Amino acid sequence: MNNNAHFPAGFIQSLQQAPGFNADTFTETHQQNHAPTSVRINPSKEITLNNTQPVPWCRNGYYLQSRPSFTFDPLFHAGCYYVQEASSMFIDHIIQYIYNKENGPYRVLDLCAAPGGKSTLISSALGDEDLLVANEIIKTRVPILTDNLNRWGRSNVVVSNNDPKAFSRLKGFFDIIVVDAPCSGSGMFRKDPDAMNEWSEENVTLCQQRQERILADVYPALAEDGYLIYSTCSYSYEEDEAVLDWLCEEFDMESIQIPLQTEWGIVESRSAGHKAWGYRFYPDKVKGEGLFAACLRKRESSGEVHVHKNKNQPKPNYKEIDLLKPLVNDAAGMYFFKLNDDWLAINKSLREELETLQQYLYIKKSGVRLGKLAGKELIPDHEFAQSLLINKESFLQTELTYDQAIAYLRKDNFDLDTINKGWSLMKYQGQVLGWAKLLPNRMNNYYPKEIRIISQAQATQPSEGGAE
Numbered sequence: 001m002n003n004n005a006h007f008p009a010g011f012i013q014s015l016q017q018a019p020g021f022n023a024d025t026f027t028e029t030h031q032q033n034h035a036p037t038s039v040r041i042n043p044s045k046e047i048t049l050n051n052t053q054p055v056p057w058c059r060n061g062y063y064l065q066s067r068p069s070f071t072f073d074p075l076f077h078a079g080c081y082y083v084q085e086a087s088s089m090f091i092d093h094i095i096q097y098i099y100n101k102e103n104g105p106y107r108v109l110d111l112c113a114a115p116g117g118k119s120t121l122i123s124s125a126l127g128d129e130d131l132l133v134a135n136e137i138i139k140t141r142v143p144i145l146t147d148n149l150n151r152w153g154r155s156n157v158v159v160s161n162n163d164p165k166a167f168s169r170l171k172g173f174f175d176i177i178v179v180d181a182p183c184s185g186s187g188m189f190r191k192d193p194d195a196m197n198e199w200s201e202e203n204v205t206l207c208q209q210r211q212e213r214i215l216a217d218v219y220p221a222l223a224e225d226g227y228l229i230y231s232t233c234s235y236s237y238e239e240d241e242a243v244l245d246w247l248c249e250e251f252d253m254e255s256i257q258i259p260l261q262t263e264w265g266i267v268e269s270r271s272a273g274h275k276a277w278g279y280r281f282y283p284d285k286v287k288g289e290g291l292f293a294a295c296l297r298k299r300e301s302s303g304e305v306h307v308h309k310n311k312n313q314p315k316p317n318y319k320e321i322d323l324l325k326p327l328v329n330d331a332a333g334m335y336f337f338k339l340n341d342d343w344l345a346i347n348k349s350l351r352e353e354l355e356t357l358q359q360y361l362y363i364k365k366s367g368v369r370l371g372k373l374a375g376k377e378l379i380p381d382h383e384f385a386q387s388l389l390i391n392k393e394s395f396l397q398t399e400l401t402y403d404q405a406i407a408y409l410r411k412d413n414f415d416l417d418t419i420n421k422g423w424s425l426m427k428y429q430g431q432v433l434g435w436a437k438l439l440p441n442r443m444n445n446y447y448p449k450e451i452r453i454i455s456q457a458q459a460t461q462p463s464e465g466g467a468e
C-alpha cells in the first residue's frame, strides 16, 4: 500500500516533544508498512492455533504469520477468537495488575465500547460474580458491539446505548471504568493511511476537549478507590499526557505505575505537570500499532447510587422457568426474567445491579436472551446458541463440513442427510454457529440475516487450527 509515508502537514513536527518519539525510525516503519496481524482467542471456547507467537502483554493474544480471510473462517463467526491489533491488548495487562491488587467482585464499565475489542477482552477477564457494562453512544454502532459480545458468550454482560452524561447519575457504581476515547487516530496511520486525511492540529484540539468532556461526565460513576483506564490511539501529547494532567488537576486522582518488561519496547512516559505515568506504543518500537494507555485511581467519593430491587416486577412464572432450567448450564445460579415475550437469564448475584442499571440507562442487552416459550417448546434465540449458558446436551447437534458451514453462515438452506426433527445446534469443529430447524433430509436455516456472510467471493478453508 503505502511505499512513501506522506504524513499530514505539521504532524511530524507536532510530535517532536512527544516522549520517546523518533521521527526517523517512525517514518521508516510507516514506509515499510509491515503491520502485524494478531488475534485474541476466547479462553471459554477451546481452540488451538498453529504457528503463532504470543503477544507478551496479553494472556490470550497471538500474532499470526499471515492474514487469512477471517470472513470465511467459521470459527471466527463462532466467537472462538477476535481479530485485534496487538497494542490494544495491553488493557489485559492493566486489568491483570488491578485484579492482582484488589478483591472482586468488580463492576466494570467500558464507556466507548463499539465494536467491542476491549469489551470482549474485559469479558474474558471477568469472574462469574463480576459485571461488565459495555456502552456505545452511537446507535448504529450498538449492533456490532452486541453481536461481538453475543459471540463471545459470557452471561454477565450488559450493553447500553447512552451518552456518557447518563452515567453521572450512577454515583460510585463502578470499580473500574475504561475510557477508550474517540481520538485523532494517528496510531492507525500505518494500517489505515486514509486516516491521515482526517488529521489536523485543530482536530487534535477538538479531540482533547471532547476527551475531557467525556471523562468529566463519567467521573461521578467511579467508586472511591476505583480505577480509571484511559486510552487513545493518538500519539499527540495533548490527547494523552495532557489529559492525565487535566484529570489530576480537576479531580482527586492518583496515577498508577504499571510494571513493564523492557524487551516489550513500550515507552513509559511522565506528564509534565503531575508526573502521571503513561504507556506509549510506537510501531517502530513494539510489534503493534500506535496506542497510549494510562491507569489512575480515584481518591475521593462522589456519593453512592442506591442499588435496589425493582418491586414492580411481576411474579415469576415458575412453571415456565422449570421448562427452561434443563436447557441452561448452572441454572441454579441464574436469575430468569422476561422482557416482553422473551425469556432472559443473568447470574443471580447481578439481579440488583441490572435493575439499578435499568432505571438509568437505555439497555440493549442484559445477560443472555434464551428465546420465547410456545407452550412447552422454546423457540430459541441466536444469542442463546453461542452463549456459554447453553446446555448443548439438551438439544440436537449437527456437525457441518466446511462447505456446509459456509452455506449455513450465508443463510442458505441445503439438504442434510438426517432423520432428526426439531431445533438443532449447527456446529463446525465442535463450535456452535447457530440454530436450524431440522425436517427429514432438509432444514430451515435460522442464522440471523443481519450477520450472515454477504461476500460472494470464493470461500477458502483456513489451514487446520482455525485462524492460521
Ligand SMILES: C[S@@+](CC[C@H](N)C(=O)[O-])C[C@H]1O[C@@H](n2cnc3c(N)ncnc32)[C@H](O)[C@@H]1O
Binding pocket: 088, 111, 112, 113, 114, 115, 116, 117, 118, 119, 136, 137, 138, 141, 164, 180, 181, 182, 183, 210, 214
Ligand atoms: C476508539 S473507539 C472504541 C473502540 C473500542 N473500545 C474497541 O476496543 O473496539 C471510540 C468509540 O467512542 C465512541 N464515541 C464517539 N464520540 C463519543 C462521545 N462523545 N462520547 C462517548 N463515546 C463516543 C465512538 O462511537 C467509538 O465507538
